[in-house]
Amino acid sequence: MKKYLTAYAISLQETLQRRSTLIMDRVGGFAVILSLYSFWTALLGDKPGFMGYTRAEMLTYVLVINVLRSLVFTGRGWQLVGEISSGKISSYLIRPLGYSAYALSLDLAQKSVHVASAVLEVALLSALTRGALFLPRDPAAWLLFAASAALASLLFFYMEFTVSCLAFWTSESGGPLFCFELFLTFAAGAFFPLDVLPDGLRRLLSATPFPYMAYLPARVFLEKVTAAEGLRLLAVEAAWLAAVVAVSRLVWRAGVNSYAAEGG
Amino acid sequence: METVRKYFVIWIRTAGMAMQAQLTYRLGSFGFLIGKMIRLGFFFAFIVAVFNHVDTVAGYNLTETALFFLTYNVVDMVAQIFFRGVYGARRTVSEGDFDFYLVQPCSPLFRIVFSSVDFLDIVTLIPVLVMVGVAFGRLPHAGWERYAAYAALVLNGVALSYSVHVFVAGLTVRTQEMENAIWIYREVMFMGRFPVDVYAASVRWALTLGVPIAVMTSFPAKAYLGRLSPAWAAYAFALSALGLIASALYWRASVARYTSSSS
Amino acid sequence: MSVALETKGLTKDYRSPVKEPGLWGGVKALFDRKYKDTRAVDGVTFKIDEGELVGFLGANGAGKTTTLKMLSGLLTPTSGEAVALGHVPWKREAEFQKKISLVMGQRTQLWWELPAYETFRLNQAIYGIPEVDFRRNLDELVDLLELGEHLSVPVKKLSLGQRMRAEMAAALLHQPRLLLLDEPTIGLDVIMQKKVREFVKAYNKKYNATIMLTSHNMTDVTELCRRVIVIERGVLLYDGPLDRLVERYADHKLIRARFQTPVDAADLKNLGSVISMEENVVVLEVPRDRIAASAGALLASYPVLDLDVEEVDIDDIVRRLFSHA
Numbered sequence: 001m002k003k004y005l006t007a008y009a010i011s012l013q014e015t016l017q018r019r020s021t022l023i024m025d026r027v028g029g030f031a032v033i034l035s036l037y038s039f040w041t042a043l044l045g046d047k048p049g050f051m052g053y054t055r056a057e058m059l060t061y062v063l064v065i066n067v068l069r070s071l072v073f074t075g076r077g078w079q080l081v082g083e084i085s086s087g088k089i090s091s092y093l094i095r096p097l098g099y100s101a102y103a104l105s106l107d108l109a110q111k112s113v114h115v116a117s118a119v120l121e122v123a124l125l126s127a128l129t130r131g132a133l134f135l136p137r138d139p140a141a142w143l144l145f146a147a148s149a150a151l152a153s154l155l156f157f158y159m160e161f162t163v164s165c166l167a168f169w170t171s172e173s174g175g176p177l178f179c180f181e182l183f184l185t186f187a188a189g190a191f192f193p194l195d196v197l198p199d200g201l202r203r204l205l206s207a208t209p210f211p212y213m214a215y216l217p218a219r220v221f222l223e224k225v226t227a228a229e230g231l232r233l234l235a236v237e238a239a240w241l242a243a244v245v246a247v248s249r250l251v252w253r254a255g256v257n258s259y260a261a262e263g264g
Numbered sequence: 265m266e267t268v269r270k271y272f273v274i275w276i277r278t279a280g281m282a283m284q285a286q287l288t289y290r291l292g293s294f295g296f297l298i299g300k301m302i303r304l305g306f307f308f309a310f311i312v313a314v315f316n317h318v319d320t321v322a323g324y325n326l327t328e329t330a331l332f333f334l335t336y337n338v339v340d341m342v343a344q345i346f347f348r349g350v351y352g353a354r355r356t357v358s359e360g361d362f363d364f365y366l367v368q369p370c371s372p373l374f375r376i377v378f379s380s381v382d383f384l385d386i387v388t389l390i391p392v393l394v395m396v397g398v399a400f401g402r403l404p405h406a407g408w409e410r411y412a413a414y415a416a417l418v419l420n421g422v423a424l425s426y427s428v429h430v431f432v433a434g435l436t437v438r439t440q441e442m443e444n445a446i447w448i449y450r451e452v453m454f455m456g457r458f459p460v461d462v463y464a465a466s467v468r469w470a471l472t473l474g475v476p477i478a479v480m481t482s483f484p485a486k487a488y489l490g491r492l493s494p495a496w497a498a499y500a501f502a503l504s505a506l507g508l509i510a511s512a513l514y515w516r517a518s519v520a521r522y523t524s525s526s527s
Numbered sequence: 528m529s530v531a532l533e534t535k536g537l538t539k540d541y542r543s544p545v546k547e548p549g550l551w552g553g554v555k556a557l558f559d560r561k562y563k564d565t566r567a568v569d570g571v572t573f574k575i576d577e578g579e580l581v582g583f584l585g586a587n588g589a590g591k592t593t594t595l596k597m598l599s600g601l602l603t604p605t606s607g608e609a610v611a612l613g614h615v616p617w618k619r620e621a622e623f624q625k626k627i628s629l630v631m632g633q634r635t636q637l638w639w640e641l642p643a644y645e646t647f648r649l650n651q652a653i654y655g656i657p658e659v660d661f662r663r664n665l666d667e668l669v670d671l672l673e674l675g676e677h678l679s680v681p682v683k684k685l686s687l688g689q690r691m692r693a694e695m696a697a698a699l700l701h702q703p704r705l706l707l708l709d710e711p712t713i714g715l716d717v718i719m720q721k722k723v724r725e726f727v728k729a730y731n732k733k734y735n736a737t738i739m740l741t742s743h744n745m746t747d748v749t750e751l752c753r754r755v756i757v758i759e760r761g762v763l764l765y766d767g768p769l770d771r772l773v774e775r776y777a778d779h780k781l782i783r784a785r786f787q788t789p790v791d792a793a794d795l796k797n798l799g800s801v802i803s804m805e806e807n808v809v810v811l812e813v814p815r816d817r818i819a820a821s822a823g824a825l826l827a828s829y830p831v832l833d834l835d836v837e838e839v840d841i842d843d844i845v846r847r848l849f850s851h852a
Binding site: 023024027028029031032034035038039041042043045047050051129170171172173174175176177178179180181182183186191192196197198 | 289290291292293294295296297298299302303306307309310313314317318321322445447448450451452454455457458461462463464467
């Protein structure tokens with residue numbers, strides 16, 4: 001356990017050290033949130049609400065998504081691809097270190113910094129716009145939100161991890177990974193609430209794990225689901241996570257075997 | 265004239281080589297292509313879906329908003345197609361290719377920016393151009409001056425984008441680690457997807473006078489719709505002239521300070 | 528014999544960021560960057576005639592590659608002057624660039640995924656080589672470098688030796704008059720090293736091209752260069768014939784003696800330091816001024832069958848030179 005904590009600390013240091021990367025990421029994130037927030041504000045115009053969301057709820061959705069994006073949509077997929085293709089992965093395979101747990105520790109450090117920044121940005125934006133922010137009154141909603149967000153971030157991490165394992169078999173896994181991440185962020189509702197989509201498409205998506213990564217946790221935050229419904233969603237999310245982790249383990253093992261067979 | 269011909273031949277050769285090289289990565293290329301189409305498609309679907317529920321956003325109807333979005337894509341994609349080399353600038357410098365550029369009788373700036381043409385982006389640009397035509401068709405008739413203004417401002421936007429890319433190239437050469445700068449440009453460019461009018465006044469000013477995304481992506485459509493005064497258009501051209509000069513000077517200074525990556 | 532290249536007081540300073548270790552250091556670095564200045568090349572002055580083949584010697588980071596890079600126009604010096612083939616290198620004038628070429632060991636200008644031939648074609652466009660000259664030069668180079676079928680295979684599939692040869696071809700298509708080679712044999716096996724050396728020698732002879740070469744590999748230098756320039760910590764320590772370098776800086780010589788019967792090493796200690804002792808053969812390192820005395824003593828007091836006086840190995844000289852200065 002200690003080694004993972006050390007990994008966390010080192011990664012935290014590294015994230016702060018590479019200040020240019022950090023600033024870039026945050027500025028980029030802020031640009032996105034500002035655009036979407038402005039777009040929705042312009043769209044709402046004088047209207048009191050849109051598609052079942054009040055003004056405050058709509059705008060809060062955008063802000064919550066920003067925090068979720070920092071928490072959920074970061075992973076170690078690209079690093080994994082890099083380490084496999086450069087062969088650095090071999091050094092991990094011979095050490096008494098669970099690679100995915102190790103990568104997760106590194107990722108959590110990164111997430112810590114980014115989430116802290118995201119929360120600051122959200123606070124800054126809502127102060128600047130003096131927009132009415134919707135905050136849940138029910139403490140259960142906060143808890144459910146935190147739980148589903150935590151699960152969501154693990155869900156993304158392991159899904160990305162699995163796709164990145166493609167690198168064990170091809171040197172061109174960058175393309176599929178890029179494609180996957182883009183599709184995921186849209187399908188998760190990280191740019192706009194999925195209510196905007198036509199019914200058929202929405203129902204299709206709800207059968208996938210994607211909406212659980214951003215859209216549904218945001219809805220929990222906005223208290224658009226009852227406590228009971230919230231628990232049910234959490235359970236489904238947990239089930240998806242279990243499935244994804246299982247698949248990622250299988251794919252990882254297959255990948256390592258194929259990698260070892262080729263002589264590394 | 266002879267130089268123009270020489271550079272054209274060099275560009276054709278490198279473009280051909282870049283495409284050949286890209287074709288050796290079939291799976292990766294396919295993935296990126298699909299990814300880009302997804303991004304384009306989803307955003308477009310979003311805009312259409314939104315307009316199922318409202319009539320206008322910031323005073324623009326569906327076709328008009330779509331035009332803004334498509335124009336953003338045109339400027340962005342043209343920049344991506346031609347200036348792609350800058351995205352790999354850090355590798356070019358750290359792997360020593362830039363050293364060769366400096367020693368050979370061909371502008372190193374030219375090579376670092378233009379040596380990497382993305383064949384796939386050309387593929388994705390075509391449907392966007394078609395859609396722009398469709399949008400023109402759906403909007404009320406406009407005189408030839410409007411089309412000319414649109415085209416001029418699109419080129420202007422590309423010129424501004426070029427200045428940004430040159431600046432980033434200079435930064436990379438100087439510090440050998442600022443590849444992130446180009447990503448920041450791309451992320452801030454995200455804001456150009458929407459007509460600049462959706463933004464609050466302060467942001468709008470920032471995007472016009474500060475980081476001139478609005479000039480790059482919103483001005484052409486505005487001019488087409490007759491909503492851009494000549495004064496603003498003049499500003500746009502002056503800005504890109506300034507940008508081209510400033511970035512060229514910065515590049516020259518950066519190369520003079522170049523340290524090269526080995527002993 | 529005309530002067531190909533001349534430098535005066537060439538100096539280059541570098542500035543690099545300094546990072547403090549630890550988490551607190553990481554946070555501090557966010558707000559306050561510190562730098563460290565290093566002088567890589569310090570007042571280097573020399574003159575090279577056309578057609579000369581000069582070797583640059585020096586430890587890693589000594590400044591030889593930096594000097595070479597300034598002469599190719601790659602780097603701009605902090606101060607000092609240089610004129611090569613009638614031009615100031617860092618002005619990077621096209622006519623200058625068309626007369627020179629830079630080859631760097633283990634680095635390639637060849638496009639990785641494509642056959643070397645494609646890069647040759649690109650260079651043809653860059654250097655403006657007429658088709659006739661291109662074909663002729665290419666054929667000659669392919670012949671000299673034995674490139675044959677290697678040109679149509681993607682560069683990534685070539686071995687290091689084949690790649691290096693293709694690299695040399697790419698660098699010489701435009702028949703440069705000044706050739707700058709930075710560690711050209713690094714990473715190559717012994718046979719390939721020899722091939723590269725022979726090629727360089729042949730090229731120098733055939734075209735009277737001026738060649739400057741940096742290398743760690745002493746055989747490169749001893750085989751190719753009659754003149755060497757030694758640079759250590761940016762400072763030019765020696766500029767002259769290779770054999771005189773050996774003479775001047777080797778203050779010791781070696782005595783190799785074969786005895787009839789085994790001799791105790793301890794006995795020989797006051798005659799010199801024992802480098803090796805195998806069966807009946809002893810190698811002693813003796814200061815130059817004591818050679819005669821030690822040799823005489825050996826012959827007088829021991830059953831010597833054979834006695835040789837040799838120079839210290841060049842590698843050792845160079846190594847010792849660097850640790851001295």
